[in-house]
Amino acid sequence: MSEEIISLKNAFPNFSNELIEEIVANSSFQSFKAGEVIMRTGQYIKSTILILKGQLKIYREGEDGEEFLMYYLQAGQACAISLICSTKNQTSQITAKVVEDVEAVSIPIALMDKWMMNHRSWYEFVIYTYRTRFEEVLEVVDNIAFRAMDERLEFYLKRHAKACGCKEINLSHQEIALELNTSREVVSRLLKKMEQRGLVNLHRNQIELLM
Amino acid sequence: MSEEIISLKNAFPNFSNELIEEIVANSSFQSFKAGEVIMRTGQYIKSTILILKGQLKIYREGEDGEEFLMYYLQAGQACAISLICSTKNQTSQITAKVVEDVEAVSIPIALMDKWMMNHRSWYEFVIYTYRTRFEEVLEVVDNIAFRAMDERLEFYLKRHAKACGCKEINLSHQEIALELNTSREVVSRLLKKMEQRGLVNLHRNQIELLM
DNA sequence: TTGCCCGTGTGACAAATGTTACTGTGGCTG
DNA sequence: CAGCCACAGTAACATTTGTCACACGGGCAA
Numbered sequence: 001m002s003e004e005i006i007s008l009k010n011a012f013p014n015f016s017n018e019l020i021e022e023i024v025a026n027s028s029f030q031s032f033k034a035g036e037v038i039m040r041t042g043q044y045i046k047s048t049i050l051i052l053k054g055q056l057k058i059y060r061e062g063e064d065g066e067e068f069l070m071y072y073l074q075a076g077q078a079c080a081i082s083l084i085c086s087t088k089n090q091t092s093q094i095t096a097k098v099v100e101d102v103e104a105v106s107i108p109i110a111l112m113d114k115w116m117m118n119h120r121s122w123y124e125f126v127i128y129t130y131r132t133r134f135e136e137v138l139e140v141v142d143n144i145a146f147r148a149m150d151e152r153l154e155f156y157l158k159r160h161a162k163a164c165g166c167k168e169i170n171l172s173h174q175e176i177a178l179e180l181n182t183s184r185e186v187v188s189r190l191l192k193k194m195e196q197r198g199l200v201n202l203h204r205n206q207i208e209l210l211m
Numbered sequence: 212m213s214e215e216i217i218s219l220k221n222a223f224p225n226f227s228n229e230l231i232e233e234i235v236a237n238s239s240f241q242s243f244k245a246g247e248v249i250m251r252t253g254q255y256i257k258s259t260i261l262i263l264k265g266q267l268k269i270y271r272e273g274e275d276g277e278e279f280l281m282y283y284l285q286a287g288q289a290c291a292i293s294l295i296c297s298t299k300n301q302t303s304q305i306t307a308k309v310v311e312d313v314e315a316v317s318i319p320i321a322l323m324d325k326w327m328m329n330h331r332s333w334y335e336f337v338i339y340t341y342r343t344r345f346e347e348v349l350e351v352v353d354n355i356a357f358r359a360m361d362e363r364l365e366f367y368l369k370r371h372a373k374a375c376g377c378k379e380i381n382l383s384h385q386e387i388a389l390e391l392n393t394s395r396e397v398v399s400r401l402l403k404k405m406e407q408r409g410l411v412n413l414h415r416n417q418i419e420l421l422m
Numbered sequence: 423t424t425g426c427c428c429g430t431g432t433g434a435c436a437a438a439t440g441t442t443a444c445t446g447t448g449g450c451t452g
Numbered sequence: 453c454a455g456c457c458a459c460a461g462t463a464a465c466a467t468t469t470g471t472c473a474c475a476c477g478g479g480c481a482a
Contacts, residue, residue, distance in 0.1 A: 060349060062357040070352070080345070090342070093349050117328065130341050131295040137348055138271060138304050141281070144355045145392050146273040149469070172429060181356050183470060188430060204429065204478075360439070383459060394440060399460060415448070415459065 004029055008105065011052045011076045016121045023050075026111055032102040039082070039096040047106045048082040051075050054102030055163065058094050059179070069156075069179040070094065071136045072163045080133035083112070083126050150190050152180060154199070157209060167209040215240055219316065222263045222287045223336070230330045234261075237322055243313040250293070250307040258317045259293040262286050265313030266374065269305050270390070280367075280390040281305065282347045283374045291344035294323070294337055361401050363391060365410070368420060378420040 008020055015023075030049075032038055038049070041061050056073040058081070073079060073096075081094050115122040143152050156176065160169050173187040180187070191207065194200045201208040219231055226234075241260075243249050249260070252272050267284040269292070284290060284307075292305050326333040354363050367387065371380050384398040391398070402418065405411045412419040 060352055060356065062353070066357055068352065068356040093346055116334070123327070127295070130345075131301070134292070134295055134341075134345065134348070135304055137345070137352065141271055141279065141348065141352060141355070142273070144352070145271065145279040146277055174429075184430085185432085185471075186469065189432085189469095192431075202430090385459075395460085396441080396462085397439060399462085400439095403461075413460085 007052045007103070008050075012050065012125070013076075014121055014125065016119060019115065019119045019121050022111075022115070022119070023105060023107065027105050027107040030104050030106050032098045032104070034098050034101050036098045037095060038098060038102075039079070039092050039094070041092055041095050043092050045082050045090055045092055045109065047108050048078060048112060050078050050105040050107065052103045052105065054098065054104075055100040056096050056102060057099050057179075058096050060093075061095050062181070066181050067095075067178050068181050070140060071133065072099070072159075074163070078125075078129055080129050082109075083129060149180070149182060149186060150193070153187065153190050154194070154211075156180060157200070157207065158211070161209050169207040169209065170205055171207070172205055218263045218314070219261075223261065225332055225336065227330060227332045230326065230332050233322075233326070233330070234316060234318065238316050238318045241315050241317050243309045243315070245309050245312050247309045248306060249309060249313075250290070250303050250305070252303055252306050254303050256293050256301055256303055256320065258319050259289060259323060261289050261316040261318065263314045263316065265309065265315075266311040267307050267313060268310050268390075269307050271304075272306050273392070277392050278306075278389050279392050281351060282344065283310070283370075285374070289336075289340055291340050293320075294340060360391070360393060360397060361404070364398065364401050365405070365422075367391060368411070368418065369422070372420050380418040380420065381416055382418070383416055 002024075005020060005024055008015070008023060012020075027047075029052075032054075038056070039045070051073055053075050056079075058070045058073060058079065060068045060070055062068065079096060081092060112122075112126075116126065117123075143155055147155070153176070156179065157169060160171070161167055173191065174184045177184045177187045191200065191202060195202050199209075199211050201210065213235075216231060216235055219226070219234060223231075238258075240263075243265075249267070250256070262284055264286050267290075269281045269284060269290065271279045271281055273279065290307060292303060295301075323333075323337075327337065328334075354366055358366070364387070367390065368380060371382070372378055384402065385395045388395045388398045402411065402413060406413050410420075410422050412421065
């Protein structure tokens with residue numbers, strides 16, 4: 001069994017063997033380096049990407065280039081937007097940037113419709129992806145609609161810690177400010193308050209979560 | 212041909228005849244009065260609803276009962292959330308309230324999986340619904356993430372006018388404030404400014420759009 | 423070492439929004 | 453008609469957030 005099949009099986013354990021064979025036969029394996037933007041607002045979507053390794057962040061871009069984080073994607077996941085847009089010749093509504101070097105499988109959108117009909121495990125994966133991403137976006141709406149910046153910052157830090165699986169967050173205040181669409185000073189201010197409340201320890205380029 | 216079939220065909224012209232027959236054979240026709248809440252956050256979803264007539268609004272509820280409007284649903288549409296949640300025994304993440312008296316078809320979720328496989332027109336409808344609702348929610352995120360209240364109010368008024376198909380919006384400032392999760396005073400203030408800029412005429416319980 | 427850049431801390435102020443309180447007005451009902 | 457209530461307008465103030473200005477210190481490169 002080739003290395004590619006093994007990593008596909010590992011990342012997508014629910015896929016049937018026949019589906020995996022079809023994927024391997026019809027799609028190309030690709031790598032992306034941290035910092036690369038692999039999908040941009042307004043771009044046409046020609047393929048869907050299944051992530052085998054690494055991490056992506058999906059965000060919405062404002063008119064003046066502001067970013068707004070929607071969610072992270074990791075091994076075993078796919079971008080809901082690309083699955084959705086695939087049917088029509090649709091342009092992307094979001095931007096995807098690589099956080100940690102990514103290995104992925106690129107699937108021509110033409111095949112997806114067929115698989116939906118022929119492969120139960122693909123169908124279930126797509127529906128599951130829709131549902132979880134929709135819920136995640138709803139949670140994002142909650143946060144910005146109902147919560148003030150301090151709570152949003154806490155939520156952001158927790159989510160980030162969860163995504164990277166550790167309590168040390170290696171981000172500058174500036175980077176956090178970008179993703180929350182606020183300013184560095186505000187982030188510094190709020191982090192300082194959190195430190196006083198004993199929720200975090202602050203270091204240069206690192207925030208240590210104590211919650 | 213029964214009256215029910217005719218209204219189904221009118222609202223969902225892309226459904227195949229076989230699909231319409233199956234719908235009629237397997238689902239129940241229901242009516243709801245304006246103001247009724249037909250789906251609530253946390254409730255289990257047992258069926259999907261296709262709207263034949265009237266209007267619903269879908270909103271997210273905050274912890275203290277705040278509302279936040281996501282989008283409107285009208286004839287020919289269905290709630291994306293209920294389509295998505297249907298696969299698993301899933302609870303609703305949103306609340307649906309009737310704006311104008313609604314006539315609808317209620318479809319047991321058990322059938323939907325089957326139809327996805329057997330009816331091309333159903334499959335396309337579901338995918339289309341996912342996509343458009345997802346985009347709509349992304350637009351909502353844009354608005355609250357990147358825009359100030361004055362722009363959001365303008366957007367809200369335009370969207371409302373579009374949904375009801377007229378330039379006269381019969382809502383109190385209080386109702387608008389609820390949907391934008393702000394206070395009546397703020398809405399009054401901003402509307403007054405819009406009136407001075409010549410964008411609206413204000414009347415009791417009515418806002419006349421001039422854009 | 424010196425100088426520089428980046429990340430951070432912080433004070434002062436501006437702007438937007440939320441809150442409180444009070445006024446007026448139109449229409450409905452007893 | 454009188455009283456009441458929902459809706460709207462508005463002033464004054466509090467709070468939150470954004471912006472500007474500047475200071476400090478660590479680490480790296482010339």
